[in-house]
Amino acid sequence: MIQIGAYNRLKIARRTDHGMYLTDGQDEVLLPRKFIPEGIGEGEQLRVFVTTDSEDRPIATTQRPKAVVGEFATMQAKMVGAHGAFMDWGLDKDLLVPFAEQFRAIEEGAWYVVRVELDTKTNRVFGSTRLGKYLKGDVRNLSEGQEVSLLVTDVVPEGARVVVDSAYFGMVFPDELHERLRIGESRRGYIKRIREDGGIALTLSPMGYQGAVDESPRIVERLRREGGFMAIGDKSPPEDIRREFGLSKATFKKALGHLMKSGRIEQTFHGIRLKENGNGKP
Known part of the structure; x- marks a missing residue:
C-alpha cells in the first residue's frame, strides 16, 4: 500500500504525457514529468515522497520535505x-x-x-x-541525568520550551540558559529533574562527575586562547562561570578538580593557569 505523507520505494510501471506512473504492485501514483530523473526507464525503482495535489489526489515527487508525517x-x-x-x-x-x-x-x-x-x-x-497533542505525558521511561535530544519550540521569559526526544515537552529554565537559543534549534541536553506532575526540567550541561570530566578539554582550550591564564576559579560567582564557560558552578568545580589532579592546570589566588608552559599536558 502506498503511504501518503511518507517516502515510498516504487517501481516505474508506465510512461504517459503527464509523467510516469509508479506502483507498489497494487496501487499506482503519478510522478509528474518535471520530477522524472534523466535516463530512468520502466521497471526501475525510485524512492519518492507521496503527498496529495490541489484536488486531493495522491501525487509523487522527488523533492524532499523538511519532515514526513509524525516528525x-x-x-x-x-x-x-x-x-x-x-x-x-x-x-x-x-x-x-x-x-x-x-x-x-x-x-x-x-x-x-x-x-x-x-x-x-x-x-x-x-x-x-x-x-x-502529539506528545507523551507518561515519563516513566525517562530518568534524571539521561542524555536527550532537544528541539527548541519557543523562547519565553520563563525559559526555553523544547520537545524532548521527539516525544515529550520540557523546559530549559533561565538559570540553565548560558547562551541564546533560537526557535527550531536542535541541541543535546540532559534531564535535570522530573517533577511529580511529569514536567521535565533540562540542562544543556552534562551532569555528574563524568560529565564534568568531559567538559575539561574545553576549559583547557579556552585557557590556551587566553594565553594560559584566566582570572576565574572555583570561588568565582556562578554567573561569571556560566558567562565564560556555559557551565554550572558545580560542574566547573568538578572539571577544575579533575584538571588539577591530572596536573594540567593550577589554581592561584588570582585565577587558573595552564601548567607546563601553557600546553595543558601533564
Missing part, C-alpha cells in the same frame, strides 16, 4: 489565507496549518516548529503548531 521541523510561514497558514516545507505545494491546529495565530514570514500529520479521513497531509 517535527522548523518552517517559515509564506502566507495566511482563508483556511489557515501556508508553510514552506520544501515542496512546491505548501503545507497548510489550519487555524484549528495553530497554538497561537501564525504570522506571515515568521518561523515555527511544525508537526506534520495525516488526516486519515481525507488523506490530506497537514501541519500543526499545537504540539502538545
Whole structure:
C-alpha cells in the first residue's frame, strides 16, 4: 500500500504525457514529468515522497520535505489565507496549518516548529503548531541525568520550551540558559529533574562527575586562547562561570578538580593557569 505523507520505494510501471506512473504492485501514483530523473526507464525503482495535489489526489515527487508525517521541523510561514497558514516545507505545494491546529495565530514570514500529520479521513497531509497533542505525558521511561535530544519550540521569559526526544515537552529554565537559543534549534541536553506532575526540567550541561570530566578539554582550550591564564576559579560567582564557560558552578568545580589532579592546570589566588608552559599536558 502506498503511504501518503511518507517516502515510498516504487517501481516505474508506465510512461504517459503527464509523467510516469509508479506502483507498489497494487496501487499506482503519478510522478509528474518535471520530477522524472534523466535516463530512468520502466521497471526501475525510485524512492519518492507521496503527498496529495490541489484536488486531493495522491501525487509523487522527488523533492524532499523538511519532515514526513509524525516528525517535527522548523518552517517559515509564506502566507495566511482563508483556511489557515501556508508553510514552506520544501515542496512546491505548501503545507497548510489550519487555524484549528495553530497554538497561537501564525504570522506571515515568521518561523515555527511544525508537526506534520495525516488526516486519515481525507488523506490530506497537514501541519500543526499545537504540539502538545502529539506528545507523551507518561515519563516513566525517562530518568534524571539521561542524555536527550532537544528541539527548541519557543523562547519565553520563563525559559526555553523544547520537545524532548521527539516525544515529550520540557523546559530549559533561565538559570540553565548560558547562551541564546533560537526557535527550531536542535541541541543535546540532559534531564535535570522530573517533577511529580511529569514536567521535565533540562540542562544543556552534562551532569555528574563524568560529565564534568568531559567538559575539561574545553576549559583547557579556552585557557590556551587566553594565553594560559584566566582570572576565574572555583570561588568565582556562578554567573561569571556560566558567562565564560556555559557551565554550572558545580560542574566547573568538578572539571577544575579533575584538571588539577591530572596536573594540567593550577589554581592561584588570582585565577587558573595552564601548567607546563601553557600546553595543558601533564
